[in-house]
Amino acid sequence: MKCTDRFHPSINDFRDAFYRDRDRIIHCSSFRRLEYKTQVFINYVGDYFRTRLTHSLEAAQISRTIARELGLSEPLAEAIALAHDLGHTPFGHVGGDELDRLIKAKHSPNGFEHNFQSFRVVTKLEKRYKDFDGLNLTFATLEGILKHSYPYKKPFLSEWFDEVFRLDRHPSLEAMIVDHADEIAYISADIDDGIKYELITFDTLQESELVKEVMDEAKSEGYEEGSKLFRYRFTSLLIAKLVVSLIEESKKHIPKSKKILCKTIPASEPLPICYPSELATKVKKLKKILFTKLYRHHQIMQKMHAGKMCIRGLFEALTAEPRLMPDAFYERCEKEKVYRVVADFIAGMSDRYAMKLYRELYGYEL
Numbered sequence: 001m002k003c004t005d006r007f008h009p010s011i012n013d014f015r016d017a018f019y020r021d022r023d024r025i026i027h028c029s030s031f032r033r034l035e036y037k038t039q040v041f042i043n044y045v046g047d048y049f050r051t052r053l054t055h056s057l058e059a060a061q062i063s064r065t066i067a068r069e070l071g072l073s074e075p076l077a078e079a080i081a082l083a084h085d086l087g088h089t090p091f092g093h094v095g096g097d098e099l100d101r102l103i104k105a106k107h108s109p110n111g112f113e114h115n116f117q118s119f120r121v122v123t124k125l126e127k128r129y130k131d132f133d134g135l136n137l138t139f140a141t142l143e144g145i146l147k148h149s150y151p152y153k154k155p156f157l158s159e160w161f162d163e164v165f166r167l168d169r170h171p172s173l174e175a176m177i178v179d180h181a182d183e184i185a186y187i188s189a190d191i192d193d194g195i196k197y198e199l200i201t202f203d204t205l206q207e208s209e210l211v212k213e214v215m216d217e218a219k220s221e222g223y224e225e226g227s228k229l230f231r232y233r234f235t236s237l238l239i240a241k242l243v244v245s246l247i248e249e250s251k252k253h254i255p256k257s258k259k260i261l262c263k264t265i266p267a268s269e270p271l272p273i274c275y276p277s278e279l280a281t282k283v284k285k286l287k288k289i290l291f292t293k294l295y296r297h298h299q300i301m302q303k304m305h306a307g308k309m310c311i312r313g314l315f316e317a318l319t320a321e322p323r324l325m326p327d328a329f330y331e332r333c334e335k336e337k338v339y340r341v342v343a344d345f346i347a348g349m350s351d352r353y354a355m356k357l358y359r360e361l362y363g364y365e366l
Contacts, residue, residue: 001164003140003172003260008132017138018075024135025079028128030086030121031056036350038092038307050189052085058189059084062181062243067174069247073260077174077181079137080144084178087117089347090354091307098311099343107339110156117347119146125344143262144175148182152267166263173254173261176273184242187286192235194294202234208289210282214238242275242283249276310358311346317361318342324361 004017015023025031034053050058060081067077089095089112100111122145123134137145143165146152152167161167170176191211194200202225205211214237215225223230253272255261265272275283294300318324319342322333332341346354359365 001139003262004138006136006138008129008136010136016075018073018079018141021079021135021137021141022075022082024128024137025083025086025122028086028122028126028135030126030348031082033348033350034085034088036352037088037090038095038351050193052088055185055189056082056085058185059178059182062184062239063174063178066177066181066243066247066250070173070177070250070254072177072254073140073172073174076140076144076172076260077177079141080148080175080178081181083118083122083137083141083145084148084182085114085118086121087114087119087347089114089311090349090351091304091311094304094308095311096347098308099315099346102312102315103339103343107337112343112347113154113156114347115146115149116154116156117344120344121348125348140172140174140260140262143171144178147171148175148178150179150267150271168267169263170265170267170269170271171262173273176271180246180273180275183283184239184246187242187283187290188235188239190290190294191238192231194290194297195231199297199299200294204293205286205289208282208286210238210241210279210286214241217241242279245275245279246273249274249279307351307354310354313358313362314346314354315339315342318345 010020013020031053034056035051037052060078063077063081064074067074089099093114096112096114096117100113104111119142122137123142125133126135127133128135146161146165147167148171152165152171153162157167191200191205195202202211202215206215214234217237218230218233219225221233223233250273253270253274255265255272274280319339322330322338322341325333325342325345329341329345349357355365
């Protein structure tokens with residue numbers, strides 16, 4: 001199967017196949033719902049916080065830049081980036097973790113995994129055609145959605161996935177770009193949001209050598225620490241430093257061929273899209289600091305606990321009485337596992353809708 005092939009026939013027009021994928025993703029309902037899905041901060045607390053939608057747009061912009069500078073497919077990288085979070089539940093990672101725990105506890109060892117859920121969204125759950133389910137995306141875009149986050153082999157993926165997508169091999173270089181762009185986007189945005197709402201400070205973050213280097217660069221340009229402009233400039237310089245370093249290092253390792261390389265590079269080989277080793281170590285340390293100082297902050301933990309309780313309450317109520325779901329989901333329960341239909345329903349909710357439904361079912365707010 002060629003990278004631009006689809007599993008179902010598609011009418012060609014003036015657009016590149018991957019631009020057509022991008023357009024189908026942007027116009028689907030699952031993409032619109034990302035506007036009210038939590039990235040890190042519960043989005044109804046303040047209108048400044050990034051959501052899954054703004055994060056996806058930022059990741060797509062960074063992906064396009066890197067792909068263009070490496071001479072790779074810009075629209076393919078953009079399409080994968082825009083779709084990579086479609087399977088996320090409400091309330092960020094804590095929602096997906098709780099759904100995974102609930103399914104494994106009583107129903108199936110396969111649990112819930114948001115990357116695979118993104119794949120299910122674009123191949124099964126979105127309904128746009130009368131003859132088949134999904135958005136009818138190209139092979140390369142589907143492979144990138146399924147495999148952009150390493151490692152790719154999962155116990156719940158059937159032999160069909162291994163035969164078609166070769167899980168023992170890396171995805172396209174564009175998919176690898178998205179994995180890094182995703183990381184760059186959320187690290188920079190979470191620092192920006194965290195400092196904006198005084199959950200962390202630059203003093204705390206200076207435990208990171210990478211942060212200190214970028215702060216010194218901002219100061220050398222005349223920006224005063226503590227000012228709003230300093231935060232803006234820091235964020236911009238951090239993104240630029242990571243993007244430029246990634247591009248320069250990756251140029252040393254990527255194959256000379258500029259063709260889209262799906263399922264060609266053995267997974268045992270190092271990823272050719274990479275940082276210099278020293279910078280990679282600094283990024284890992286910064287992520288650890290953010291985990292302990294920001295993501296585990298008591299204000300965030302309190303909101304996330306409420307989100308986890310909401311997911312738990314909805315799952316228990318809906319699996320016990322599937323008729324509480326809309327007809328389209330209830331009818332699926334006759335042919336499919338009830339817990340999986342419920343998981344699809346919950347994963348597709350926005351934070352606001354999940355809280356609203358919880359209040360209607362239990363009579364009080366969390």
